Amino acid sequence: NAGVTQTPKFRILKIGQSMTLQCTQDMNHNYMYWYRQDPGMGLKLIYYSVGAGITDKGEVPNGYNVSRSTTEDFPLRLELAAPSQTSVYFCASNPDSDISPQHFGDGTRLSIL
Amino acid sequence: DAKTTQPNSMESNEEEPVHLPCNHSTISGTDYIHWYRQLPSQGPEYVIHGLTSNVNNRMASLAIAEDRKSSTLILHRATLRDAAVYYCILRAGRAGNMLTFGGGTRLMVKP
Numbered sequence: 001n002a003g004v005t006q007t008p009k010f011r012i013l014k015i016g017q018s019m020t021l022q023c024t025q026d027m028n029h030n031y032m033y034w035y036r037q038d039p040g041m042g043l044k045l046i047y048y049s050v051g052a053g054i055t056d057k058g059e060v061p062n063g064y065n066v067s068r069s070t071t072e073d074f075p076l077r078l079e080l081a082a083p084s085q086t087s088v089y090f091c092a093s094n095p096d097s098d099i100s101p102q103h104f105g106d107g108t109r110l111s112i113l
Numbered sequence: 114d115a116k117t118t119q120p121n122s123m124e125s126n127e128e129e130p131v132h133l134p135c136n137h138s139t140i141s142g143t144d145y146i147h148w149y150r151q152l153p154s155q156g157p158e159y160v161i162h163g164l165t166s167n168v169n170n171r172m173a174s175l176a177i178a179e180d181r182k183s184s185t186l187i188l189h190r191a192t193l194r195d196a197a198v199y200y201c202i203l204r205a206g207r208a209g210n211m212l213t214f215g216g217g218t219r220l221m222v223k224p
Contacts, residue, residue, distance in 0.1 A: 004156075033211065042200065042214030043157065058211060090156045092212075099145045099204055102212060104156030 002026050006091050006105035013081045013112050021076040021108050023091030031094045032074040033058075033102065034066065036087040043090060049074055081112045117201045122219040125191045133186040133218055135201030140181050145204045147212070148175065148186050150197040157200065157214075160186065196222045 007022045025032065030051045035043040035058075045058030049068040063085060065077040074093075078085060088109050092102040118136040125131040137146065147162040161168055161175045163184075168175040174187040188195055200217040 035214075042216055043212070044214070045211045048211060059213075092156070099147075099162065101147075101159035101162070102149075102157075104158070107154075107156050 004093055004103050004105035006108050010109045017081050018079050021089055023074045024072050025093040029093035029095050033092045034076045035090045038087050083112045086112045119201055119218045124221045127222055127224050128190050131188040131191045133199050136183045138182045146184050147202045147204050149200045152197045191222045193222050
């Protein structure tokens, strides 16, 4: 199993550009999450999904959008990139159990210049 | 959400045991105690979790105080590969619950 796969690994954007961070998992997990991690800080939840067609906001959703059309994929969209969105983005998933461990991808390092 | 308090950093010598403390005095009866670690330039990795009883797995042991207001992650023999940031997280047992990451403890392992 590949687990949680994130693409791209690195990206540099100009202010105002848009892009989609891709996340896919092959473990048939219903729950998926997007986090961001600023330098020297812990992770903060952006959006999460408890199943295909269902998404909800986390702690820091402003400036981002998500969709969940399939169980496997949970893309994160930045519409108008801003320097404050420079961060490392992690996608995670876990099975239906409420307290089951989350599996994380390797992250996407994004710089907005 | 109940919060946790961890030391910012700790040092250990290679091949010695490491005890990483976590205080969670406002824990509720349904909160599970989870530990994750994050190696440099990687995503977080699940280590262990428990509710009331002490827990052991191939990576570590989790000792939970009788009143559940504190816990300790035990690495029995630290290796250089165990150098990471360790996060203690309380997780409510309900659908879609998120992980709330604090600052964690940066563990440095000396050869």
